Amino acid sequence: MKPNNYEILHALKDINFSVEEGEMFGIIGKNGSGKSTLLKIMSRILIPTEGSVITKKAVTPFLELGVGFNYDFTAAENVKIYGIIMGLTPRDIEDKTEAILEFAGISQFRDTKLRNFSSGMQVRLAFSTAIQTNPQILLLDEVLAVGDKEFQKKCLHELERFKREGVTIIFVSHDLGSVKKHCERTLLLNHGIQVMIGETDEVVARYEQSG
């Protein structure tokens, strides 16, 4: 099945950058500019037609929270399922379940089925579980845009902790404020092309300029 020539669309082309260990690196750009595709390539979910990604440490993608959540199972069971999908060991999960439920603010609903939870509670549970993984390279795709103000503050706090612990973080966001606040360097994509890479302030200024 050969695609017709006029159907070929390069989701990404000529992308070339490196991220230092312990750095927090931003990726910004309009919808459809290829940000998520780039993250998926870095996570090995998609295989690039050309080129390669070289990583020195394990990559943990947070592309979507609650992957593998199952509505027929209880909160505690879902922590176990999701935790294992995210690479935790059963022992880790056993030890941390209480803490996870508490962080999510749903300790009293431990044995309630997930289907009875509000979407906010589900996301909080997912995030609380996901941060228990000890990431070395963390890929974040807009996942912080969840929950209420208070929970978002808790999330940012955890992110700061990761940063302090020397985790390399690649952060994709539309929230330019957060990018400016957290990332030293940023990459700007437009229609799959690397427009600019450098100091976050300059890159964000360029992006805002281009409208």
Place this chain on the structure above:
Amino acid sequence: MLFQHIRELYNYRNLIWVLAWVEFKQRYKNSVLGYFWSLLEPLMMLGVLYIVFSNLMRIQVEHYQLFLLQGIIMWNFFCRATSMGLSAIVGKPHLVQKVYFPRDILVISGCTTALLMGIFESVIFIGFMLFFQIPLSVNIIVLPVVIFLFFIIALGASLTLAALNTYYRDIQYIWAVVLQIGFFASPILYPLTIFPPLLFRILSYSPIAQVLYLARDVTLYSKVPNLASFSYAIVISIIVLGTGYAIFSRLEPKFAEEL
């Protein structure tokens, strides 16, 4: 390559197990009778088939009820394993598109769920064995090996089906028909000897037929496993698994895009 992959799978053993367990548990979660269904289902099938085939068709087989029950349980395993394997990739787009782990894990855990269900159903079989006081021999120790070979064959077929089904959803419809034909072409309800000689010889080449013979020989009939059947099953299981992996690993890189 091979050993590296086996080691990688070993590192993901918890994931394989959890996915299999979730699927197994979910089957009966919202039903009143729960796990009891998994015993009732083959039992009812056995009842109907027994009445039809022992009275109307007058099949003459030693321990026919057990012959039939073992056939049903093993065939059920194969059907479920390949059906779950078939939809392992297509049915779990989130696990393919949002996280990364070797994708054959989804197929392996699907087959493991089928195996769990099969083991669970075997409770009835054991009950029947005790009730009819069928004597066991040392040969029974070969049974786990036979089941393992059957699992490998089911897994190899599932890998092929899962990969192809991701590209051509027609596969699931074709496979449903193949399974229906397979049910009548395998020695489940009757021994293959009821067929005319030519057809008998052709159908005997089916690895499923050989596995069923082996399993029954060592459980019901206290026989030493037939060496020819046994070697045949081993060779076929290696070929089926090898082919499955060859197709699967070739198509795997594009799974996330095809869903």
